[in-house]
Amino acid sequence: VQLVESGGGLVQPGGSLRLSCAASGFAFSSYFMSWWRQAPGKEREFLGDINSGGHNTRYADSVKGRFTVSRDNANNMVYLQMHSLKPDDTALYYCARGSIASKDIWGQGTQVTVSS
Numbered sequence: 001v002q003l004v005e006s007g008g009g010l011v012q013p014g015g016s017l018r019l020s021c022a023a024s025g026f027a028f029s030s031y032f033m034s035w036w037r038q039a040p041g042k043e044r045e046f047l048g049d050i051n052s053g054g055h056n057t058r059y060a061d062s063v064k065g066r067f068t069v070s071r072d073n074a075n076n077m078v079y080l081q082m083h084s085l086k087p088d089d090t091a092l093y094y095c096a097r098g099s100i101a102s103k104d105i106w107g108q109g110t111q112v113t114v115s116s
Helices: none
Strands: 002-006 009-011 017-024 033-038 043-051 057-059 067-072 077-082 091-096 102-108 110-114
Touching: 002 091, 002 102, 002 110, 017 033, 017 043, 017 091, 017 110, 033 077, 043 067, 043 077, 043 091, 057 067
Parallel strands: 009 110
Antiparallel strands: 002 017, 017 077, 033 043, 033 091, 043 057, 067 077, 091 102, 091 110
8 A cells, every 4th residue: 555646846926736655555435535744843734535436525625715625536646736835835745545544654754835
């Protein structure tokens, strides 16, 4: 069972970035998937999740309207599209198997830095 995030990097304030998470080793289309982040000195923060079929999503208030979670069950991928990025969005971003209430597998994370 493995989750591998990619797509992080350095972006200017106001910019956009799309993170990807490749899943393997389990029945991906049967699970909720979620995105989280952790900034230095802060607790890990929930960003959003998506149900197994990809039709329902929910988001943290801090990113609602700026971030979008989507998935491609045919290719075992989940995505986090981020717009209007702010310096406060700088963090290590993780995908997880499961929802905000129940998650059990984490990726290694991908760094996003928002700076001019």
